[in-house]
Amino acid sequence: MGLGIMPRKSNIAAQHAMQFGQQTVAAPMEKTRRVRGVFESVAAKYDLMNDVMSLGWHRLWKRIFVGMVSPQNGMDILDLAGGTGDITKLMHRPAPRANYTVCDLTPEMMAVGKKRLLNAGIANVNWIAGDAAQLPFKNNSFDRVVISFGLRNVTYLDRALAEIRRVLKPGGKFYCLEFTTLPHAGAQKIYETYNRVLIPQLGGMIAGNRASYDYLIESINRFPDALTLTDMMREAGFHAPQYRYLTGGIVAVHEGIKPN
């Protein structure tokens, strides 16, 4: 776990809102539109590509993540940017009688998820289209808000963090699983090269969609590092934000509490 005191990060949030992969967009709304386009186009192959891109590691990371979230029956839980429902499916095992909501920008991703979860016998999920920057929920609605591999795609990082805090109940907890910057600079260089060269090629071969995987890799390379994100969470009003690296720092789990 690590804690850091850093200067204000609002400039990083502003930069993030204008960056779509390697391109700078004319306005943040344009980024949101393009991100949605990416996930519309990958929805059908998303689950397969996750296995291929991460060599299956995402399954382990998600299991560890859900263990940290510790869902309980009766809790109100929001799986934000929940996509095809992987995390909700995993949370459902230990807590089948929690109240689950998946909220995502891209209805096509949720359509795949709905079908998958129904096939697995999971029906107690509300699927709601929405943007993390303007969540369609009342204040103090959830015991847990979780976001897995979603935050780096969100246009307005600072607004999304503020919205997550708003919809959490006092004392409720936020958990984020996301790619991060490896703490070792040399290892980060090798990892970036692997990502830049191999992943878009695989995306082209398997999903027939090289451009979308170019974006996904750039979004990983450009996402704020773990300490910076911790600091942004503190600025958004989370109590005791902290993080834990998994697999040597390829991904990090951040957590924070909404103060009472």
Ligand SMILES: C[S@@+](CC[C@H](N)C(=O)[O-])C[C@H]1O[C@@H](n2cnc3c(N)ncnc32)[C@H](O)[C@@H]1O
């Ligand atoms: C990489 S997928 C992650 C899906 C799932 N959480 C998982 O771990 O497999 C990212 C998801 O973020 C969603 N997303 C992107 N921008 C968003 C936003 N501003 N608000 C809500 N969801 C968003 C996309 O539609 C996509 O389904």
